[in-house]
Amino acid sequence: MNICFIGGGNMASALIGGMLGKGFAATQINVVEINAENRTRLQAQFGVHTMDSLAKGVTGSDIIVLAVKPQQLREMAQQLADLIDGQLLISIAAGIRVSDLARWADSQAVVRAMPNTPALIQSGMTGLYALPAVSAAQREQAQDILAAVGETLWLEDEAMLDAVTAISGSGPAYVFYFIEAMQQAAVKLGFSADDARRLSLATFLGASKLAASSEEDASVLRARVTSKNGTTERALLSMAANHVAEHIVEAAKAAADRAKEMGDELGALQ
Ligand SMILES: NC(=O)C1=CN([C@@H]2O[C@H](COP(=O)(O)OP(=O)(O)OC[C@H]3O[C@@H](n4cnc5c(N)ncnc54)[C@H](O)[C@@H]3O)[C@@H](O)[C@H]2O)C=CC1
Numbered sequence: 001m002n003i004c005f006i007g008g009g010n011m012a013s014a015l016i017g018g019m020l021g022k023g024f025a026a027t028q029i030n031v032v033e034i035n036a037e038n039r040t041r042l043q044a045q046f047g048v049h050t051m052d053s054l055a056k057g058v059t060g061s062d063i064i065v066l067a068v069k070p071q072q073l074r075e076m077a078q079q080l081a082d083l084i085d086g087q088l089l090i091s092i093a094a095g096i097r098v099s100d101l102a103r104w105a106d107s108q109a110v111v112r113a114m115p116n117t118p119a120l121i122q123s124g125m126t127g128l129y130a131l132p133a134v135s136a137a138q139r140e141q142a143q144d145i146l147a148a149v150g151e152t153l154w155l156e157d158e159a160m161l162d163a164v165t166a167i168s169g170s171g172p173a174y175v176f177y178f179i180e181a182m183q184q185a186a187v188k189l190g191f192s193a194d195d196a197r198r199l200s201l202a203t204f205l206g207a208s209k210l211a212a213s214s215e216e217d218a219s220v221l222r223a224r225v226t227s228k229n230g231t232t233e234r235a236l237l238s239m240a241a242n243h244v245a246e247h248i249v250e251a252a253k254a255a256a257d258r259a260k261e262m263g264d265e266l267g268a269l270q
Pocket residue numbers: 006007008009010011012032033034035038067068069070072076092093094114115116117169170
């Protein structure tokens with residue numbers, strides 16, 4: 001299975017790094033990237049073959065992963081229309097609907113996926129949606145690539161991919177934001193930046209692993225930390241008074257709305 005990435009930026013790099021770590025061979029992967037600096041970085045970091053010509057990258061590829069920005073996708077897909085011959089297209093662009101991509105690329109063999117950057121360490125989460133014309137074998141190819149870098153969730157309703165984008169696609173940024181805030185708190189309480197980083201990261205890792213390995217709901221695990229009239233209770237009361245949970249829900253809703261808005265705006269282009 002030969003795979004061509006078009007666009008070799010942040011998300012393509014995370015996917016490529018994760019795939020190589022899981023046993024894919026660098027010789028299976030071509031990357032079409034217009035930026036020369038990025039091509040040099042990709043070659044040095046992953047040993048993959050890079051090029052700036054779409055035609056060269058696509059030749060001999062079974063699967064094409066579209067990893068450019070949503071605003072760049074239409075032009076690229078329209079160029080691809082003359083170059084492809086039944087290869088599976090996997091788009092990871094936020095918001096862009098499969099029907100629009102199928103129209104631009106003049107192909108029905110299209111899967112829309114929403115991965116996330118922890119794919120780099122095979123700890124990703126990807127939502128997937130396939131057009132009805134995608135064969136079972138092609139669905140399996142998409143599954144093989146994305147399952148290599150983490151968990152997958154196939155959706156029956158494409159609109160739910162905007163929600164996946166808001167939760168797991170953008171989600172790592174929310175978690176990093178919380179880690180940053182914890183580090184700031186630790187520094188304010190007197191720790192060096194290094195110790196603040198250690199304390200915050202170990203706490204996130206430990207709590208995440210505990211939540212993932214437990215049958216209990218997060219609310220139950222939270223209650224076990226929270227002694228009556230103790231320190232945690234004081235912190236959680238402060239968070240509740242500041243409506244932290246509601247703000248997080250609102251933020252994720254804003255992300256989902258933005259995904260839909262991008263789909264509407266960019267999909268309206270012929
Ligand atoms: N960064 C993230 O966490 C996630 C991003 N995505 C999606 O992945 C896509 C890429 O996002 P990033 O990697 O963050 O962006 P990025 O800007 O890091 O990467 C895009 C790359 O495409 C290249 N490029 C632009 N036009 C090109 C063309 N015509 N031919 C070849 N290369 C071209 C750019 O030089 C750049 O290196 C977006 O559509 C985004 O919605 C999806 C999930 C998560």
